[in-house]
Amino acid sequence: MESFNERLNLALNLIKEAKRITAFTGAGISTESGIPDFRSPGGIWDRYRIVTFQEFLTSNSARKEYWAMKRDLFREIESAKPNRAHLALAELEKIGKLNCLITQNIDGLHQEGGNSSDIIIELHGTNRRANCLECGKTWPIEDIQARLEKGDLDPRCDVCNGFIKPATVSFGQAMPVEDMLRAFQCAATCDLFLMIGSSLQVEPAASIPREAHRAGAKLIFINRTETPLDFIATVVFRENASDVLDELVKLLKQSA
Ligand SMILES: [Zn+2]
Secondary structure (H helix, E strand, O other): OOOHHHHHHHHHHHHHHOOOEEEEEOHHHOHHHOOOOOOOOOOHHHHOOOOOHHHHHHOHHHHHHHHHHHHHHHHHHOOOOOOHHHHHHHHHHHOOOOOEEEEOOOOOHHHHHOOOHHHEEEOOEEEEEEEEOOOOOEEEHHHHHHHHHOOOOOOEOOOOOOEEEEEEOOOOOOOOHHHHHHHHHHHHHOOEEEEEOOOOOOOOOOHHHHHHHHOOOEEEEEOOOOOOOHHHOOEEEOOOHHHHHHHHHHHHHHHO
16 A cells, blocks of 8 residues: 555545546544444443334334433434544535535535535435424424433324434445435546445445446545445545645635
């Protein structure tokens, strides 16, 4: 592997030459914001089992279990703020170097960091809102958290008494078709693909960078650990996402 500076320069040139950049982010971009990766040990997922969407719909006790987990999770993450990696992606968009931002994260930190909702595709939905599964009424998650904290662990819609659920894609729930199509289109039409903080272990996530590669894009990977697709990337960083992106944006602005 080339030195950090050599790889920074390679990446910088790729970004400068690119006409259309798509970024793709996973849990790794948010760990520095204090959002636990559900795969990491010691976290909330060790204390709670995964409740599938089917169980949520059919079992009162499973639904209460689900909401107890969410209540604890919201307590853990309510103070999370975008980190330098999120801010750098917002800066990239501002200087016209980011066309599409696909994320597997449900923390809403890209919006909070300053990227516009128009370019963000949330493949797994968002934890920032909750919807009624019957009538579609929407609440900010803070409203529902307030009800959970008061002991209402099976919150129902005040209009139709339907089940309320965070606007995330749960286990056993289908990925939103339209968002998936848009993500693949963003991968197929970019000339540079920036992958940040995903181990690319699960499908369909892993097939998105593969699609960019197939369509002829160059790829930059920034992830703490090896991924099964490192061989398709032109430049691979194992450094902190915030350090790499911060430095890249700084260099970009200096050379502009
Ligand atoms: Zn309703």
